[in-house]
Amino acid sequence: MRCSSGKTSFESKELAEEALIQNHIRSNHRKGSGPQxxxxxxxxxxxxxxxxxxxxxxxxxxxxxxxxxxxRRSYDWERKVK
Ligand SMILES: [Zn+2]
Structure with missing residues (x-):
């Protein structure tokens, strides 16, 4: 379902939390920045x-x-070899 907020939506809390973790692995946010x-x-x-x-x-x-x-370390490493 599309949300009027225009934000990415996840079907469950578990999926959203997993995506939140992945987001922080890939974006390397400073502490306190990015989605919380x-x-x-x-x-x-x-x-x-x-x-x-x-x-x-x-x-x-x-x-x-x-x-x-x-x-995050293995992700950084993968980026280096590509
Ligand atoms: Zn919504």
């Missing part, structure tokens, strides 16, 4: 990113931060 969290839209019923705080608890989860760090 996901929310359920009152308009379309799907999930979008928001750049407003509070930041998602994903960003204080050590396992997820480790994973982001690892994936």
């Amino acid at each position: 969290n996901v929310y359920e839209c009152q308009d379309c019923g799907e999930w979008h990113f928001t750049s407003r705080p509070p930041a998602s608890e994903l960003f204080s989860d050590k396992d997820i931060l480790n994973r982001m760090d690892l994936e």
Whole structure:
């Protein structure tokens, strides 16, 4: 479903959170910049990113931060060899 907000929408919170993680891996945002969290839209019923705080608890989860760090390194490496 298309949302009147014009934002990318995700069917579930899980999908939105995964996309949020991927977004941060690929864009290398400074701390506190870029999309901070996901929310359920009152308009379309799907999930979008928001750049407003509070930041998602994903960003204080050590396992997820480790994973982001690892994936970011392999992503940077892939870009270098291409
Ligand atoms: Zn929406």
